[in-house]
Amino acid sequence: MSFRIIVLAKQVPDTRNVGKDAMKADGTVNRAALPAIFNPEDLNALELALRIKDQRKDCEVIVLTMGPFRAAEIVREAMYRGADRGYLITDRKFAGSDTLATSYAISLAVKKLEPYNLVISGRQAIDGDTAQVGPQTAEKLNIPQVTYAEEIPEVTDTHIVIKRRLELGIETVKAPMPLAITVHSSAPDCRQRVAKLLMKYKHARTVTELQNETKDYTELYNQRPYLQIDEWTVDDLHADVEMLGLSGSPTKVKKIENVVFAHKDSKVMTSSDEDINNLMKDLIESHVIG
Amino acid sequence: MANFYNDNENLKFHLTHPLMEKIVKLKEKNYTEMEHHDYAPLDLEDALDSYDKVLEIIGEISGDIVGPNAESVDHDGPQLIDNEVIYAKGTQENYDALVKAGLIGMSLPREYGGLNFPIVPYVMSGEIVSRADAGFANIWGLQDCAETIHEFGSEEIKNEYLPRFNKGATAAMDLTEPDAGSDLQAVQLKATLDQQTGIWYLDGVKRFITNGDADISLVLARSEANTSDARGLSLFVYDRTHRAVKIRRIENKLGIKGSPTCELVFKNAPAKLIGDTKLGLIKYVMSLMNSARLGVGAQSVGIAEAAWREALKYAQEREQFGKAIIRYPAVYEMITNMKVKTDAIRTLLYETARFVDIYKAYTFAGHDRKLEQSEREESKYYLKLADVFTPLLKLFSSEYCNQIAYDALQIHGGTGYMKDFPVERIFRDARITTIYEGTSQLQVVAAIRGVGNGAYLKALQAYGAIEVKPELQYMKSVLGKMTEQFGKTAEKVNEFEDNEYLDFHARRLVEMAGNTIMGYLLLHDANRSDVYTKSADIFIRMARAENIAKVGFINQSHPKDLGAYKQV
Numbered sequence: 046m047s048f049r050i051i052v053l054a055k056q057v058p059d060t061r062n063v064g065k066d067a068m069k070a071d072g073t074v075n076r077a078a079l080p081a082i083f084n085p086e087d088l089n090a091l092e093l094a095l096r097i098k099d100q101r102k103d104c105e106v107i108v109l110t111m112g113p114f115r116a117a118e119i120v121r122e123a124m125y126r127g128a129d130r131g132y133l134i135t136d137r138k139f140a141g142s143d144t145l146a147t148s149y150a151i152s153l154a155v156k157k158l159e160p161y162n163l164v165i166s167g168r169q170a171i172d173g174d175t176a177q178v179g180p181q182t183a184e185k186l187n188i189p190q191v192t193y194a195e196e197i198p199e200v201t202d203t204h205i206v207i208k209r210r211l212e213l214g215i216e217t218v219k220a221p222m223p224l225a226i227t228v229h230s231s232a233p234d235c236r237q238r239v240a241k242l243l244m245k246y247k248h249a250r251t252v253t254e255l256q257n258e259t260k261d262y263t264e265l266y267n268q269r270p271y272l273q274i275d276e277w278t279v280d281d282l283h284a285d286v287e288m289l290g291l292s293g294s295p296t297k298v299k300k301i302e303n304v305v306f307a308h309k310d311s312k313v314m315t316s317s318d319e320d321i322n323n324l325m326k327d328l329i330e331s332h333v334i335g
Numbered sequence: 336m337a338n339f340y341n342d343n344e345n346l347k348f349h350l351t352h353p354l355m356e357k358i359v360k361l362k363e364k365n366y367t368e369m370e371h372h373d374y375a376p377l378d379l380e381d382a383l384d385s386y387d388k389v390l391e392i393i394g395e396i397s398g399d400i401v402g403p404n405a406e407s408v409d410h411d412g413p414q415l416i417d418n419e420v421i422y423a424k425g426t427q428e429n430y431d432a433l434v435k436a437g438l439i440g441m442s443l444p445r446e447y448g449g450l451n452f453p454i455v456p457y458v459m460s461g462e463i464v465s466r467a468d469a470g471f472a473n474i475w476g477l478q479d480c481a482e483t484i485h486e487f488g489s490e491e492i493k494n495e496y497l498p499r500f501n502k503g504a505t506a507a508m509d510l511t512e513p514d515a516g517s518d519l520q521a522v523q524l525k526a527t528l529d530q531q532t533g534i535w536y537l538d539g540v541k542r543f544i545t546n547g548d549a550d551i552s553l554v555l556a557r558s559e560a561n562t563s564d565a566r567g568l569s570l571f572v573y574d575r576t577h578r579a580v581k582i583r584r585i586e587n588k589l590g591i592k593g594s595p596t597c598e599l600v601f602k603n604a605p606a607k608l609i610g611d612t613k614l615g616l617i618k619y620v621m622s623l624m625n626s627a628r629l630g631v632g633a634q635s636v637g638i639a640e641a642a643w644r645e646a647l648k649y650a651q652e653r654e655q656f657g658k659a660i661i662r663y664p665a666v667y668e669m670i671t672n673m674k675v676k677t678d679a680i681r682t683l684l685y686e687t688a689r690f691v692d693i694y695k696a697y698t699f700a701g702h703d704r705k706l707e708q709s710e711r712e713e714s715k716y717y718l719k720l721a722d723v724f725t726p727l728l729k730l731f732s733s734e735y736c737n738q739i740a741y742d743a744l745q746i747h748g749g750t751g752y753m754k755d756f757p758v759e760r761i762f763r764d765a766r767i768t769t770i771y772e773g774t775s776q777l778q779v780v781a782a783i784r785g786v787g788n789g790a791y792l793k794a795l796q797a798y799g800a801i802e803v804k805p806e807l808q809y810m811k812s813v814l815g816k817m818t819e820q821f822g823k824t825a826e827k828v829n830e831f832e833d834n835e836y837l838d839f840h841a842r843r844l845v846e847m848a849g850n851t852i853m854g855y856l857l858l859h860d861a862n863r864s865d866v867y868t869k870s871a872d873i874f875i876r877m878a879r880a881e882n883i884a885k886v887g888f889i890n891q892s893h894p895k896d897l898g899a900y901k902q903v
Contacts, residue, residue: 062336237396237436240389240450244374247388269373 048104048202050094051158053151053166053179054087054123056116060171061085073301074172081115083122086167088235090228094165095127095236097200105129109154111139111147117251120274124246125238130271132158133251136278138286143294144173148181150289153282155186163205164225168193176227183225190225191218195232251276337402339463340394343640345678346459348864349685350386355455358689359383361696362453364703372445386456392436393460401429401467408468408593409760415585420548420595422474429471430505440500443481447493448501454692455685458633462684465637469764470591472637473545476630480506480553483623484572486698487610492572496551507549508623509541509573509599516543517777519555519616520565524601526556535571535608537579537601543771547597548582550575554601555620558612570615571606579604590763625721627772628729629691632684635732635768638761639680639739643673645758646743649750666746671873673739678870680732682856683849687728690721720794723785727849730778733768740765775842782848783841786825791848795821798855803862810858810875817851817882824886836894843885850878 058079060067066078091108098104108123108131110116120131134154142150155164164183169176176192183190191207195215199206209216210229248265251274255262266272279286287293314320328334340346359382360366366382368375376382404425411423422430433439442457443449465472481500485493500506515521524539537556541547552573559567573580583598610619647670650661660666697706697714706714740762744751751758769775785791795818803811824847828840857871 237432238392239435240392240437241374242437243388243392244376244385244450247384265377 048097048101048200049158049161050097050104050106050163050165051155051161052087052091052094052106052108052123052128053164053182054091054108054110054119055084055167055170056081056110056112056119057084057170057172058082068303071301081118083119084167084170084172086169086171086228086230088167089230089232090165090167090226091123091126091128092233092235093194093197093226093228094163096233097163097197098127100200107131107158109134109151109158111135111150111154114251114253117249117254117274117276121246121249122238124249125243126236127239127242130274132275132277134277134282135251135253138279138289141291141294142289143296144175144177144181145295146289146293148178148185149293150282150284151178151182152185153284154277155182157277157282160223162222162224164188164223165194166225166227168227168229179225179227186223186225188223188225189220190227191220192227193229194226195229197226246272248272249274337398338391338394339397339402339466340390340459342394342398343463344866345681346390346463347387348860348866349681350390350456350459351383352455352685352689354689354693355379355383355453358453358455358692358696361693361700362451364700368445368451375445375451386452389438389441389450389452390456390459390463393433393438393463396429396432396436397463397467400432401464401471404429405468405471405593405760406757408470410592412592413585413595415582418582420546420582420585420597422595423593426471426474426593429468430474430503433475434503437501439478439503440481440497441478443485443497443500447485447497449481449497454629454695455688458629458684458688461630461633462637462640462681465634466641467637468593469634469638469641469761470593472630472634473591473594474505476627476634477506477508477546477549479623479626479630480508480551482626483553483570483619484551484609486622486695487570487619488572489610492607492609496572496574499551504550505546507544507546507552508627509544509547509552509554510620511543512540513542517774519620520568521563522555522557522568522616524554524556526558526569526571526606528558535606537571537573537604537606539601541599541601543586544597544599545594547580547595547599548575553609553623554606555615556606558608558615565616566613568615568617568620569612570609570619572609573601573604573606577605588767590760590766624772625691625725628725628778629684629688631768631772632680632687632725632728632732635736635765636677636681636684638765638768639673639677639732639736642736642740642743642758642761642765643670643677645756645761646670646673646746649747649756649758653748660746669742669746672877673742675870675873675877676735676739678860678867679853679857679874680728680735682860683724683728683731683853686856687721687724690717690724694718694721719790723782723790723794724852726773726778726781727785727845727852729773730775730782730845731849731853734775736768737765779842779845780838782845783837786841786844786848787829787837791852792818792822792825795848795851795855798852798859801859803858807858807861807868807871810854810861810871813875813879814851814854814858817847817854817879820882820886821847821851824889828889831894833894835897839897839900840889840892843889847882847885850882854878 058074058076059082067075069075094106098106106128108120108128110119111134117133123131134150166179180190193209194207195210196208204219204221206219210231249272356379359379366378369377376385408423408425413423414421440449441452445451461476464475484496512522526535526537528535554571554573555568556571557567558569579602581600583600586596650666650670651659653660694714694717697710743758744762747756747758799815825844828837854875857867857874860867861871
């Protein structure tokens with residue numbers, strides 16, 4: 046039996062280098078102005094999965110992503126780095142899903158890939174920063190979860206040892222499988238794309254993408270079935286439509302405010318004993334020290 | 336998040352040169368490789384897309400890993416511990432990243448685990464890596480050795496050594512010795528054949544060996560006893576696992592400090608013969624050196640690119656007398672000339688790489704099938720061009736990269752003299768390029784043949800026959816006049832039938848040819864893309880003025896003047 050790892054990955058707008066057109070007037074993200082990238086912590090998650098694959102010959106890494114058609118790029122990017130295959134969950138009916146509806150859809154897709162040993166994802170995505178989808182998916186799958194993973198020092202057929210990056214230190218835990226893991230950005234950076242894998246998989250397409258190709262790939266796809274990236278729709282997942290999209294999302298955005306950061310009041314201090322004493326008093330009072 | 340490929344449009348421009356169609360078709364055996372290899376291209380477009388995407392990986396590794404490591408690598412350098420060269424931490428990180436991405440052995444055939452890339456994208460990788468760290472580019476560029484084993488090694492040697500490259504084996508070319516630098520015919524390291532086992536044993540000293548502790552070393556040695564010239568030399572491959580080489584020391588150098596330069600003592604070291612005996616220097620090392628010279632060309636262009644970018648950034652940021660210094664004519668002229676010269680040596684680099692690509696592709700095709708008469712002629716034509724363009728490239732790219740690095744430091748003023756900015760390292764790294772793999776003076780010795788046998792004149796006339804857009808016509812007519820002037824001046828020097836006099840003016844003549852050739856190449860680049868019009872215009876002005884000065888000097892001289900130069 047193979048050791049199956051499912052990596053959950055999301056395509057996100059690159060919010061790390063934002064220009065002035067990054068937000069629309071209504072306060073929502075202007076996705077068109079920002080390049081779409083592989084969510085950074087999901088890349089950390091992929092690296093941890095690939096490290097297990099480096100050690101175990103029987104390991105299979107499957108990437109699962111949910112989003113519009115163009116999110117198929119995430120599946121290819123993962124395959125360029127060593128993932129075996131991937132699936133794109135895509136359907137207009139998913140539009141407007143919050144984390145609850147999203148984790149519902151993802152959990153159904155994960156179930157289709159049973160039996161699995163691990164479900165690994167980044168801690169959070171840089172567009173929403175909720176850190177909820179990983180844990181909620183684990184709950185829906187009814188499996189245990191370990192969050193903030195930084196390193197996986199040991200994997201056997203029955204258990205896994207994980208180092209967790211916490212605020213005040215590192216905690217090492219041992220967990221049974223199947224298990225869900227969310228990965229912290231302090232985990233190792235993801236490896237580079239591998240030249241031969243890139244050239245092998247660069248023609249991988251979903252059915253929808255193939256329809257938009259000018260070239261005829263029919264023959265190539267018959268010879269190389271691994272180039273087919275499967276798309277899963279609501280029907281494929283046998284999902285309850287009521288639990289998806291806006292109707293399945295209890296999160297309602299009440300108001301969005303544009304916040305302009307400004308300098309706060311500043312205090313000028315000299316190096317006199319009096320000023321230093323006052324500063325120490327303030328710091329102790331505000332519990333910054335002491 | 337830097338990408339040294341994507342942020343440089345010039346690279347994509349040269350990668351998509353019209354001649355690539357012929358090169359890729361030859362290299363890919365008319366796109367039949369895909370039947371056996373899942374990563375082989377389907378057609379030209381697919382191949383170019385693969386080169387583009389793989390260079391993007393190299394650009395990313397260079398921008399995100401190699402570049403940021405350059406300062407610490409320059410500071411730490413390699414160490415010699417227990418007869419082993421330990422790379423600086425950053426060097427090892429760089430190499431590991433490139434190995435993991437499966438990039439070593441780029442130009443090797445797929446049957447040996449290579450990517451089967453033509454020389455053009457491979458050379459481009461050298462330029463990109465070099466821009467990030469010129470010293471590290473040596474370690475990257477030594478995969479050239481694989482190419483030599485592939486071209487001249489036996490099936491047994493090829494099968495034993497070539498698949499190791501893609502898995503990360505490092506390489507070295509062990510040529511020079513304490514008394515055999517530029518003059519490799521004087522190599523003394525002895526090779527003795529054990530008649531019973533057929534294994535050769537190497538004894539002697541090698542000096543100034545880049546990456547001397549590599550996994551796989553090509554060693555030039557004297558296999559024929561009682562000989563003292565090139566005909567007694569053969570080429571061998573030595574495997575590091577034999578542990579029969581003592582590393583005496585790592586040199587402490589001015590620049591490229593991350594690249595370990597070693598002194599080696601071979602003690603009864605077992606090795607295998609590459610090809611036939613006695614052809615070591617005459618054939619195999621000449622071929623290896625030509626690849627290495629192309630490599631230094633790429634390295635020089637990479638350094639030039641890095642230097643001018645540093646200079647531009649500083650000149651835009653630094654304010655004096657109330658404005659950014661780039662707004663002063665003395666500074667903006669320097670910056671522009673740096674850019675123009677970089678464009679010039681880059682276009683010469685890729686033109687030379689294309690010539691090498693075509694004749695090499697025909698050479699390998701000739702191993703598999705009998706070439707048509709027309710193919711043989713074409714192969715010969717490009718081989719001749721490659722032979723005269725390679726020394727020209729090595730000469731100009733290395734000299735220009737030094738001028739550009741010098742000016743880049745100058746633009747930084749006093750700050751540039753401090754270790755605070757990368758330009759100080761770039762300046763030191765640049766210095767070696769005019770020296771190793773044949774000094775500039777030796778490149779002139781090689782190139783002057785192209786003046787004597789009319790090869791440059793022929794190439795120039797062929798360039799002159801290419802039509803350009805009407806608005807570029809004025810440059811074409813200037814270049815036509817420069818061609819004529821070069822031909823006449825060469826003739827005039829030759830009229831004296833005095834070899835010493837020809838040698839005295841050799842560099843001037845070679846540079847006249849080179850100036851005109853780079854002028855044409857930039858003109859043709861401008862004809863393909865407006866982006867290069869300015870560079871072509873400025874370069875041709877500069878080149879014309881330079882050539883006029885050279886002609887002025889030559890016209891005033893006579894063989895009897897040489898005496899005055901000998902009296903010092």
